[in-house]
Amino acid sequence: xxxxxxxxxxxxxxxxxxxxxxxxxxxxxxxxxxxxxxxxxxxxxxxxxxxxxxxxxxxxxxxxxxxxxxxxxxxxxxxxxxxxxxxxxxxxxxxxxxxxxxxxxxxxxxxxxxx
Amino acid sequence: xxxxxxxxxxxxxxxxxxxxxxxxxxxxxxxxxxxxxxxxxxxxxxxxxxxxxxxxxxxxxxxxxxxxxxxxxxxxxxxxxxxxxxxxxxxxxxxxxxxxxxxxxxxxxxxxx
Numbered sequence: 001x002x003x004x005x006x007x008x009x010x011x012x013x014x015x016x017x018x019x020x021x022x023x024x025x026x027x028x029x030x031x032x033x034x035x036x037x038x039x040x041x042x043x044x045x046x047x048x049x050x051x052x053x054x055x056x057x058x059x060x061x062x063x064x065x066x067x068x069x070x071x072x073x074x075x076x077x078x079x080x081x082x083x084x085x086x087x088x089x090x091x092x093x094x095x096x097x098x099x100x101x102x103x104x105x106x107x108x109x110x111x112x113x114x115x
Numbered sequence: 116x117x118x119x120x121x122x123x124x125x126x127x128x129x130x131x132x133x134x135x136x137x138x139x140x141x142x143x144x145x146x147x148x149x150x151x152x153x154x155x156x157x158x159x160x161x162x163x164x165x166x167x168x169x170x171x172x173x174x175x176x177x178x179x180x181x182x183x184x185x186x187x188x189x190x191x192x193x194x195x196x197x198x199x200x201x202x203x204x205x206x207x208x209x210x211x212x213x214x215x216x217x218x219x220x221x222x223x224x225x226x227x228x
Contacts, residue, residue: 034216043121043205043219044158051214088155094213101146101165101209103217107157 002027002093006106014114019078021109023091033074034092086113121206121220128196136191136223138206147189150205196227
């Protein structure tokens, strides 16, 4: 079975500081991995995805994530936080084979950005 | 523009009323999903569909029901709303292919009083 664990339910950074949101996955087969962002009272928006091509994936709004198989990790980073980055972030995994199209989501990490 | 639409965005309704939350997508996606999410909390899959006339219950037991008569339409119905149904309901869709993510609607925030 596939699963993801997001370390830290709440991360707080200062504006201009590095953002690091952690995600570890568990999957018996090569996974597809996703990061989503959710602003208050909105649905989820896809930030980026890993689908077995380049291990360093660049997404929207200056975010990127690196797939590290040896560490079973897919951490999300941004070099310099902006106030508008304050939101809930979800990591998700799907196995790459079979007929299971369901994404398994982590519990989310709330990012707050302090001025 | 291809998108996924949920209506209403906000709904306040009395206990015992029947409600239907609408979800429509214009992308021709086969797969559609309903999630329940309390504020600031994780997402719980309550229903999904892999195509017309195909519906399945998700990981979280729900008193709601769904139907999929048309590819683009995946409504969720509560026959008798209760305060415990107060939550945000998110609809999503995806094409076939495991390397695709979901496209989410903006959600319906339901309050049952």
